[in-house]
Amino acid sequence: MINIIFSEExxxxxxxxxPExxxxxxxxxxLIKEDYSNHNLIEPSTADKKLISLVHDIEYVNYIFDSIPTSGFNYFDPDTIASPNSLNSYLLAVGGSVDAVKKIIEDNNKKNVYFCAHRPPGHHVEKNKAMGFGVFNNVAISAExxxxxxxxxxxxxxxxxxxHGNGTQHIFENSKNIFYASSHQYPFYPGTGSEIETGTGxxxxxxLTAGCDSKTFRSLFENKIINKINNNFDLIYFSAGFDAHKLDPLASINLENEDFYWVTKIVLENLANNVPIISVLEGGYDMKGLLHGLNNHLKALIEYSNE
Ligand SMILES: [Zn+2]
Structure with a gap:
């Protein structure tokens, strides 16, 4: 059984x-209500400013709180939009990501699996810059x-x-404790993510070049991520985006449904030694690609939790 943090909010x-x-x-x-209702479904809690400022400066946090429109839309950048009820989603997405850590600690770091089904995505968000549909970096705040x-x-x-999760990489590129591994179309938005960006190791x-298919993806992912990382981790996150699916309108990588099972499985089999897992939803803009990609990702997470 896994834990799924989700909300109608x-x-x-x-x-x-x-697209978001x-x-x-x-x-x-x-999908969760129809196929995963036998799992532990949890409502996220609302993050406060103090929690968010573990990663983002308080001046930036205040700027976001003060930029929520009372009607219509406000644009943080051409892609990143707030409307009158957006703040609740921003705060629940951070709160839910951190709730997973709190619950894992309460359970003495046992091999529990959490999936956070929330929006907007956060991996593009820099320390003090809203970007790529999001305003707070949910995974970075949770890991910090x-x-x-x-x-x-x-x-x-x-x-x-x-x-590429430019925000997450930049926030942790000087860290000794937090490692970041990403597969992504390149060159492409947001411009970062070359192999020579290695942080402190x-x-x-x-x-991945545009047009990359399933076979090439699997081979590159094994060579450049799985075979290169030889540390023991005591907590593993997924920034789980499903926009590398072949149907996705925003990008040009041609992954099949089963590749999302494969990528989850190979990480868990090689890098997760009975440790807790927190997976956080990022992108995925074709509804079928999102549905089937997520379904495959959840299957691999459930198998891990049952082992
Ligand atoms: Zn994306």
């Missing part, structure tokens, strides 16, 4: 005619909370979203 973060739409969370929530708790010594974040980038 994410349907109130209205972005209008935008309410429709996405409807697809995800329907975990390290500061003193209950974890080495954390790995595996990001298989089709875009804690960054592992696996660039």
């Amino acid at each position: 994410y349907k109130n973060h209205d972005t209008g005619n935008h 739409s309410i429709k996405r969370i409807e697809v995800v929530n329907n 909370y975990a390290i500061r708790s003193g209950k974890f010594e080495k954390i790995l974040i595996v990001d298989f979203d089709v875009h 804690n960054i592992f980038n696996c660039p």
